[in-house]
Amino acid sequence: MNVIEINQLTKYYGKHRGIENVSFSVEEGEIFGFIGPNGSGKSTTIRALLSLIHPTSGSATIWGRDCIKYGSELRRDIGYLPSEVFYYEHMKVIEVLNYSASFYDNVDYTRIQTLADVMDLDLNKRIDDLSYGNKKKVGIVQGLLHEPKLIILDEPTGGLDPLMQQKFFDLIRTENKKGATVLFSSHILSEVQKLCGRVAIIKDGTIVKIENIRDMQKHNYKKFTLEYKGLIDVHHFNLEGITNLTLNENTLHFLFKGDINRIVARLQDQALLNLLVEEPSLEEIFMHYYQKED
Amino acid sequence: MNVFKKEMKANVTSLIIWCCAQVFIIYAGMMKYQGFADSNVDMSKLMAGFPKEIMLIFGVGSVDLTKVAGFYSVFFLYFMLLAAIHAVMFGAVAVSREERDHCADFLYTKPIRRFQIIMPKLIAGVINILIFNMVTFGASVFFISLHNNGDGLFSQVSVTMLALFILQLFFLALGAMFGAVLKNTKLATSVSGACILGFFLVSVAVDLYDKLAFLEIITPFKYFEGSTLMIDEQLSFPSAVILLIVSLILFTLTFFAFNKRDLKT
Numbered sequence: 001m002n003v004i005e006i007n008q009l010t011k012y013y014g015k016h017r018g019i020e021n022v023s024f025s026v027e028e029g030e031i032f033g034f035i036g037p038n039g040s041g042k043s044t045t046i047r048a049l050l051s052l053i054h055p056t057s058g059s060a061t062i063w064g065r066d067c068i069k070y071g072s073e074l075r076r077d078i079g080y081l082p083s084e085v086f087y088y089e090h091m092k093v094i095e096v097l098n099y100s101a102s103f104y105d106n107v108d109y110t111r112i113q114t115l116a117d118v119m120d121l122d123l124n125k126r127i128d129d130l131s132y133g134n135k136k137k138v139g140i141v142q143g144l145l146h147e148p149k150l151i152i153l154d155e156p157t158g159g160l161d162p163l164m165q166q167k168f169f170d171l172i173r174t175e176n177k178k179g180a181t182v183l184f185s186s187h188i189l190s191e192v193q194k195l196c197g198r199v200a201i202i203k204d205g206t207i208v209k210i211e212n213i214r215d216m217q218k219h220n221y222k223k224f225t226l227e228y229k230g231l232i233d234v235h236h237f238n239l240e241g242i243t244n245l246t247l248n249e250n251t252l253h254f255l256f257k258g259d260i261n262r263i264v265a266r267l268q269d270q271a272l273l274n275l276l277v278e279e280p281s282l283e284e285i286f287m288h289y290y291q292k293e294d
Numbered sequence: 295m296n297v298f299k300k301e302m303k304a305n306v307t308s309l310i311i312w313c314c315a316q317v318f319i320i321y322a323g324m325m326k327y328q329g330f331a332d333s334n335v336d337m338s339k340l341m342a343g344f345p346k347e348i349m350l351i352f353g354v355g356s357v358d359l360t361k362v363a364g365f366y367s368v369f370f371l372y373f374m375l376l377a378a379i380h381a382v383m384f385g386a387v388a389v390s391r392e393e394r395d396h397c398a399d400f401l402y403t404k405p406i407r408r409f410q411i412i413m414p415k416l417i418a419g420v421i422n423i424l425i426f427n428m429v430t431f432g433a434s435v436f437f438i439s440l441h442n443n444g445d446g447l448f449s450q451v452s453v454t455m456l457a458l459f460i461l462q463l464f465f466l467a468l469g470a471m472f473g474a475v476l477k478n479t480k481l482a483t484s485v486s487g488a489c490i491l492g493f494f495l496v497s498v499a500v501d502l503y504d505k506l507a508f509l510e511i512i513t514p515f516k517y518f519e520g521s522t523l524m525i526d527e528q529l530s531f532p533s534a535v536i537l538l539i540v541s542l543i544l545f546t547l548t549f550f551a552f553n554k555r556d557l558k559t
Contacts (some may be wrong), residue, residue, distance in 0.1 A: 013556070043559070047399075047557075047559075050399075050402075050403045052398065052399065052402055052403065052556070052557045053556040053557065054554065054556060071407075072405050072406055072407045072410075073405065074405075075403055075404065075405040076405040078403070080399070080403045082399035082400070082403075082559065083559075084396060084399075084559050086395060086396035086397045086399075086400070087397055087400060088300075088304075088395065088397060089395070099296060099300065100400070100404070102296040103296065103404035103405060103406060104404075104405065142400070
């Protein structure tokens with residue numbers, strides 16, 4: 001069953017593009033990654049899901065119900081962590097969390113303390129005395145305290161130190177094991193790689209690809225490094241399936257996706273000093289999605 | 295209930311300051327009356343010496359300043375201005391506060407509809423303007439009685455305060471509508487302020503040039519006259535009805551516009 005279904009969702013801010021024809025779906029119980037550079041439309045998509053903004057066209061449903069029409073009912077079971085965490089500055093952490101909890105039915109108030117202990121958060125501090133990372137922790141507790149069935153995280157790890165990130169990931173995994181579906185937006189690939197099963201890549205407001213993260217990394221791409229004796233004819237590698245081609249003095253780097261024999265054929269009669277074929281990192285795979293086409 | 299409490303709390307300091315300022319103005323004003331009354335100068339003659347235009351701008355038209363009711367009625371202009379600014383700012387800020395403080399993502403992702411947030415905010419606004427009104431009422435009766443042999447002119451002041459409350463309601467609605475329609479709090483408060491200045495200038499212009507009398511309809515400051523309220527003890531019924539209807543329209547617009555609004559982070 002799909003928890004989130006986004007269908008041809010488009011949002012324009014006046015003439016300015018937000019997102020265009022975004023479609024993807026998130027299945028129940030999965031941790032779905034949503035990857036793209038800053039300004040690519042991740043937050044716009046998420047904010048439309050939460051009916052903070054109204055889409056220009058297209059639709060989005062959660063548990064089969066329209067996001068805008070049934071927004072208030074759907075949000076009962078959604079936990080959301082915004083990318084920019086701001087709260088009422090003059091309030092104490094515990095006051096903000098109690099205020100947040102007051103909007104939900106049957107909240108277990110002891111959970112606030114439990115979550116705060118896990119995230120090492122001082123509940124009696126004032127919001128304006130908190131560092132960015134600590135505000136993020138308030139956001140995490142606030143997003144999880146009502147035990148939501150759908151957790152939407154918009155760049156959640158910014159400002160958290162590695163230890164806290166680890167604790168946070170553990171927390172998300174625990175919630176996921178308990179049955180929560182997670183939509184995890186980020187521009188940092190390693191964290192998506194750690195946590196997510198499937199991933200949608202968004203660039204300039206449109207979805208470029210939706211893939212299983214393991215397949216993408218293991219089966220499709222190879223990273224080639226070729227060291228030459230003399231001049232390199234770059235055009236020699238003008239092949240389909242080659243991306244991220246860079247020339248560095250006598251060394252040529254590229255990613256290749258496809259039948260490896262085609263590269264081997266090209267390499268014949270080439271004056272090579274060295275040849276390296278490696279598994280690319282996800283960062284490198286994503287680079288060519290990120291680069292703007294001119 | 296939680297949103298209402300939050301909004302009341304957020305405004306408690308500003309309400310206290312507004313009320314203190316109001317009490318002080320009434321106190322200082324009535325002290326001046328004491329000075330007037332004690333000086334034994336023929337006020338009517340003295341006043342006749344001033345150009346009519348100047349007197350009109352300060353709200354001193356044809357009333358008899360040597361009578362306490364007449365003197366007090368001049369204040370109505372200042373009450374209107376102060377109360378209007380207070381109400382319009384409340385409306386504009388209350389509706390757009392979360393976006394200004396960047397916590398719209400916090401409040402509007404809670405499982406309630408937008409009108410369930412705007413409604414308690416506006417009710418908090420009505421309570422705030424009512425408290426402001428009551429404080430003005432109390433202070434007025436108290437200070438008038440000090441200078442009027444213990445007679446606080448209770449019924450005259452009541453009528454005046456009722457008129458003031460209707461105006462406050464109108465300005466709360468106006469501010470809220472700007473808060474819901476305009477891009478941000480800053481713009482909403484600026485436009486609201488400009489509106490009040492505009493209304494005031496029109497009301498002065500109407501007083502100065504008889505030919506402009508037709509403009510009376512566009513400025514709420516001309517809907518009630520201090521002297522009619524304080525001396526004749528009469529509240530213009532058509533004015534009250536028009537203002538209430540317009541307020542209702544503005545509140546409705548606020549709800550519709552806010553529902554359609556794309557909230558900023």
